[in-house]
Amino acid sequence: MEKEFALALQALIQGVKISEFARRVDLSRTYASQLIHGHAIASDELIRKMCQEFNASEKLSSLLALADQERRTRMY
Numbered sequence: 001m002e003k004e005f006a007l008a009l010q011a012l013i014q015g016v017k018i019s020e021f022a023r024r025v026d027l028s029r030t031y032a033s034q035l036i037h038g039h040a041i042a043s044d045e046l047i048r049k050m051c052q053e054f055n056a057s058e059k060l061s062s063l064l065a066l067a068d069q070e071r072r073t074r075m076y
Contacts, residue, residue: 007038009036026049041067
């Protein structure tokens with residue numbers, strides 16, 4: 001289950017370079033890289049922004065659920 005959010009995010013932005021992803025959702029390249037590699041979890045607001053930017057509104061609820069699951073796992 002660990003890093004499922006990162007895998008889902010990688011699928012969402014498939015073919016887009018990290019620097020382009022960061023620019024499109026207004027993030028630093030460092031933070032964008034942390035998200036993509038599973039070292040950080042995006043906020044719900046950022047997830048909404050990513051889905052909007054990448055025309056993936058159908059993936060919004062699953063990404064929100066994965067992020068919530070990983071946040072809970074990391075708390076313990």
